Amino acid sequence: MKRKRGDLVGDLIKKKVFIYDTTLRDGAQAEGISFTVNDKIRIARRLDSLGVDYIEAGNPGSNPKDMEFFDRIKKEPLNHAKLVAFGSTRRPGIKAGDDANVKALLTANTGAVAIFGKSWDFHVTDIIRTTLEENLDMIRDTVSFLKAEDKEVIFDAEHFFDGYKANREYALKSLEAAKEVGADSLVLCDTNGGCFPSEIAEITRDVVEIFNLSIGIHCHNDGGMAEANSIVAVEEGADQVQGTFNGYGERCGNADLSVIIPNLQLKRGMACIKEEGMRELSAACRYISEIANLPFNERQPYVGRSAFAHKGGMHIDGIQKSRHSFEHIAPELVGNERRILMSEVSGRSTILKGIQKVAPSVSKESEETILIMDKLKQLEHEGFQFEGAESSFELMVRRALGKTKTFFDVKDFRVLCEEHWQNDYSASAIIKLGVDGNEEIVAAEGDGPVNALDTALRKALEIFYPQLKRMRLTDYKVRVLDTTRGTAAKVRVHIESTDGERVWGTVGLSSNIIEASWNALVDSIEYFLYLNGNDKGEAGNI
Numbered sequence: 001m002k003r004k005r006g007d008l009v010g011d012l013i014k015k016k017v018f019i020y021d022t023t024l025r026d027g028a029q030a031e032g033i034s035f036t037v038n039d040k041i042r043i044a045r046r047l048d049s050l051g052v053d054y055i056e057a058g059n060p061g062s063n064p065k066d067m068e069f070f071d072r073i074k075k076e077p078l079n080h081a082k083l084v085a086f087g088s089t090r091r092p093g094i095k096a097g098d099d100a101n102v103k104a105l106l107t108a109n110t111g112a113v114a115i116f117g118k119s120w121d122f123h124v125t126d127i128i129r130t131t132l133e134e135n136l137d138m139i140r141d142t143v144s145f146l147k148a149e150d151k152e153v154i155f156d157a158e159h160f161f162d163g164y165k166a167n168r169e170y171a172l173k174s175l176e177a178a179k180e181v182g183a184d185s186l187v188l189c190d191t192n193g194g195c196f197p198s199e200i201a202e203i204t205r206d207v208v209e210i211f212n213l214s215i216g217i218h219c220h221n222d223g224g225m226a227e228a229n230s231i232v233a234v235e236e237g238a239d240q241v242q243g244t245f246n247g248y249g250e251r252c253g254n255a256d257l258s259v260i261i262p263n264l265q266l267k268r269g270m271a272c273i274k275e276e277g278m279r280e281l282s283a284a285c286r287y288i289s290e291i292a293n294l295p296f297n298e299r300q301p302y303v304g305r306s307a308f309a310h311k312g313g314m315h316i317d318g319i320q321k322s323r324h325s326f327e328h329i330a331p332e333l334v335g336n337e338r339r340i341l342m343s344e345v346s347g348r349s350t351i352l353k354g355i356q357k358v359a360p361s362v363s364k365e366s367e368e369t370i371l372i373m374d375k376l377k378q379l380e381h382e383g384f385q386f387e388g389a390e391s392s393f394e395l396m397v398r399r400a401l402g403k404t405k406t407f408f409d410v411k412d413f414r415v416l417c418e419e420h421w422q423n424d425y426s427a428s429a430i431i432k433l434g435v436d437g438n439e440e441i442v443a444a445e446g447d448g449p450v451n452a453l454d455t456a457l458r459k460a461l462e463i464f465y466p467q468l469k470r471m472r473l474t475d476y477k478v479r480v481l482d483t484t485r486g487t488a489a490k491v492r493v494h495i496e497s498t499d500g501e502r503v504w505g506t507v508g509l510s511s512n513i514i515e516a517s518w519n520a521l522v523d524s525i526e527y528f529l530y531l532n533g534n535d536k537g538e539a540g541n542i
């Protein structure tokens with residue numbers, strides 16, 4: 001069978017790689033992230049539906065929020081993923097059964113427990129300040145205590161690679177200590193995240209040859225190589241990959257599972273998650289970033305909005321002849337989509353594709369095409385730019401073709417900006433609008449005129465379209481076009497909106513910044529209502 005580059009070929013599946021997610025534990029340690037218990041539950045359910053095998057959810061002993069998580073999730077168990085409680089080996093000089101933190105791990109009542117222990121001699125002697133022999137006892141004692149409780153025990157060898165480089169024999173002894181009392185898997189951690197792929201490969205190969213046990217890999221991204229490091233470890237025989245979604249984690253983050261999973265499954269034929277899960281990958285990553293309340297990295301490989309966005313005329317021409325010309329995989333495999341960016345460098349055929357999305361029967365020579373081309377030329381001349389604002393382009397095509405639906409009709413709006421004493425709000429807006437003959441007048445305050453307008457518009461529309469509660473603005477950019485005209489210059493406002501799973505861009509243009517913002521805002525809401533009318537998830541897919 002001839003294999004096309006980047007295609008998933010079922011019969012080439014070589015091995016199962018267990019995906020171990022630590023977004024809720026290591027990811028929660030990222031700067032700017034603070035998950036509530038509810039957030040954690042929502043993320044865990046989403047990871048479960050992707051088909052992730054393990055979800056490390058925290059330490060019930062040191063954190064009451066984590067305990068609440070374990071209590072609550074038990075009431076509605078996950079379908080596939082195993083929950084894992086996370087903690088360290090016992091303290092020096094006491095029994096594991098007398099260590100409150102080790103005992104607390106049992107209260108989470110999970111089938112699996114991850115224990116981290118020292119494998120770098122320097123950390124044993126200089127950081128936790130005990131003897132090398134006592135550290136091995138701490139590992140043996142803690143693992144055997146948990147095995148006696150019938151737990152699946154995952155031993156995380158902290159700083160394993162740095163430890164191996166400093167003292168190979170001792171690093172291997174720490175793994176042996178866990179193995180001899182029944183640890184189920186040994187996880188090699190690049191805790192400081194500074195190793196090179198060649199080092200990870202060589203060391204992992206050595207460990208795999210010595211230990212006849214499941215080997216995991218846990219990499220941090222301080223050298224920008226966490227994903228490559230994880231992948232070479234799997235190629236050398238590791239069968240468990242630990243990481244986080246979107247690469248969240250301490251300092252520069254953890255290995256990003258949303259990069260590792262498609263690489264292993266689509267390019268190496270190794271089974272990581274369910275195929276349906278793979279098609280949900282892009283939406284899931286965006287969902288997690290929404291809950292984490294961090295801006296999504298649109299240049300993220302595989303799942304970012306720019307991952308399959310084509311702009312240059314030659315590229316667009318190529319991609320329309322064969323997707324292999326400028327794409328490493330088919331975007332649908334990871335639930336992403338190809339975007340052809342509308343700009344002066346994109347040719348006539350690109351624009352035609354955009355038009356055909358609304359009216360498939362329109363041809364290159366149709367009257368409608370010529371009309372829309374002329375309109376587009378005129379709008380670009382005025383200063384419109386539809387790159388990144390494909391939704392406004394689609395609405396423009398709809399309007400030109402008469403394929404519009406009136407969701408609402410704005411009769412009037414007013415904005416008032418004032419300097420108040422001791423008042424947080426600086427602006428208020430009043431909007432009068434109608435939906436199907438019903439009129440509403442709504443007022444709202446905001447931090448500035450655009451925020452006040454946005455708030456008032458939604459307040460009015462949510463009465464008729466409650467689904468708008470799911471939508472919010474994620475980005476607002478203003479660009480001054482003819483700078484020589486100073487404050488009378490024309491401005492272009494670009495807005496990006498999301499409903500938590502999809503993202504779309506709209507544009508507005510005027511010499512009045514409020515009007516430009518308003519137009520972009522109205523387009524954004526109108527587009528959302530179109531999406532909701534025929535919920536096909538086609539946002540921006542022109």
Ligand SMILES: [Zn+2]
Pocket residue numbers: 026191218220254
């Ligand atoms: Zn870590």
